Amino acid sequence: MFAEEGLGTSPAVLISCEHAGNDVPDEYEELFAHARDELKSHRGYDPGALEVALRLSGLLSAPFFHTRITRLLVEPNRSLGHPDLFSRFTRLLPDDEKQRILATYYHPHRASVCQQVEMWTTRGRPVVHVGVHSFTDDWPGQDRDFEIGLLFDPARIWEAEVCTHWAEVLGAIWPEVRVRANEPYLGVDDGLTTALRDRFPGIAYAGIEVELRQGFLLSEPASDVAWALGTSLRSVLGAD
16 A cells, blocks of 8 residues: 555654553652542553553564553543643642653653654654554543544545555454444544644654544453554555
């Protein structure tokens, strides 16, 4: 597929997981003393995402970037200034403390991903960045009766084509798994991939978020999910 587009060099792949864990740094434990339930829920992290992301990284021999600090301390998948950057537990902290949190737990992750993309693109190699996330089975007003969502920007032609073909090959490999485009969220919503699209052109960078339903992850081994995702993406990118 990639060669058919006349884009030359086969793309590099990197995997990220912005909500890999719900760890609370020791110095902030007091803030979360009564937040045990929230930390264990989807509000604290993306259950199941880390296990799939790790295996997918291994299958594709792709660099892996993640953060295990709970998103309730700071949300690494939101831009500076976004109202959800800090949660109700940290929103009222003094500005200097917020800056310390950003410097320690937010900027390093985002900068590492950006630097990896920049390293490849400056060498003329396009990049497919796959951010692995999970979503709850039920949400008011939404139909979430599917297993995998591929989030992308429809206006970025290469990105959209990768996702279209990826969904097709996934469906052929695992017919029982339902794949939807830009559900349960829009691919243009604020996130790390969105921010990187502003920095890198569509011919050089495809930022795709994979959303996995948490009930699906409870019923299927992470190794099987990662194998299906990795095998199908490798086929799409012409790595086989």
